[in-house]
Amino acid sequence: MRVALYICPQTVLSSLSMALDALQLANQLAGQTLFEVQRISADGQAVELGIAELRVQGDMSLADSADLLLIPATGSALQQTLDNNTVLLDWLRERPSEQALASLCSSACLLAASGQLDERRATTHWRLANSFRQRFPNVRLQIDQLFTEDNNRFCSGGAQAGLDLCLHLIARYAGDWLAEQVAGTLVIERERGKQSRFTPLLPSQGLDDPQMAALLRWMRQHHAEAIDLPSLAERAHCSPRTLLRRFRTATGLTPNDYLQRLRISAAQQALRNPACSLEQVAEQVGYADRASFAKRFKQLCGETPGAFRKRLRQQS
Structure with missing residues (x-):
């Protein structure tokens, strides 16, 4: 040829x-x-x-x-x-x-x-x-x-x-x-x-908005908690509509999309611990049940949590 x-x-x-x-x-x-x-x-x-x-x-x-x-x-x-x-x-x-x-x-x-x-x-x-x-x-x-x-x-x-x-x-x-x-x-x-x-879950953009940068740091520390738009807007001292606009400008994502990516990113790290069951991982990162966790994980990562963990074992 x-x-x-x-x-x-x-x-x-x-x-x-x-x-x-x-x-x-x-x-x-x-x-x-x-x-x-x-x-x-x-x-x-x-x-x-x-x-x-x-x-x-x-x-x-x-x-x-x-x-x-x-x-x-x-x-x-x-x-x-x-x-x-x-x-x-x-x-x-x-x-x-x-x-x-x-x-x-x-x-x-x-x-x-x-x-x-x-x-x-x-x-x-x-x-x-x-x-x-x-x-x-x-x-x-x-x-x-x-x-x-x-x-x-x-x-x-x-x-x-x-x-x-x-x-x-x-x-x-x-x-x-x-x-x-x-x-x-x-x-x-x-x-x-x-x-x-292989796509990073979280955006890598620089943040020119100090208030949004502070909010993201808080979300990284509290991602497993119940977080909604009104509470985030209150923390940022603005209206929900203003928060949506500023958040998307800073990250390219909505607050909920960013939160889900934070949780799944944390789950990827937790799955490296073989002693932690999938149910425990789901609860640890903020999901109410294994099914909703697995669905979101596959949506963002292209594979199930079980497949991700299995691949990690094969690589070790």
Whole structure:
């Protein structure tokens, strides 16, 4: 299988090396060249990547005969990536559906901008979800997925999810047995679940509102107690309506959403203690019963509390 690996000045070196390592390892373990990888750039010239200048084998014409074009991650500056890769975008717009196209992480924006993801399922890094949806409303973004496949169009989520997609491509084009061999050699687990497992529960925004910052500190200390909007508004010395507005500005969440995330975050820590039952964890973090706790946990974490605890045991 001929693979064209696209490189540009925005290419994330770790994403590039990860894809190269996975495909080269597949060849090594198979004892033959199943994936013939050629590095290409827009003009066929070497690409400066900050700490290294990377040589390529040719320009976009090499991609014409490739079975798969693979675009490593290009960072979070989406507009800069689009502005500086117009040659690639023009090439992509002419691609027939039978030619496979794959993007790692943020490079889904290149496939989307060319129209290659219109009405197709796709994913990218969870931090880019809002801006991606605004820019490309015709894409069926499934941000919770580590990788997606839809009619020869492949996308992956953040960083390590690129390796999940590479393993999927190896399995699809060379057999599941080889993908298992590659995963085992790289000491990585296949079928790792969803991106929500890795998304931080609490926002990381800085707080310019000292009163809201103080309120959040109080909520972190009292998350297991019964807390409602009127009591929070009273503590913040404002009306419930004003609190909602200021709270959302500070955190991007409603007070109740933030409270639920606080509780589930505390539950993740409590679940590390094998002596604590699920019922005890639920009560400890502020839920009246195990069922409501488990429902909220799966909603926010993408897995049940029991599955989370089991995975922790397997990793220890």
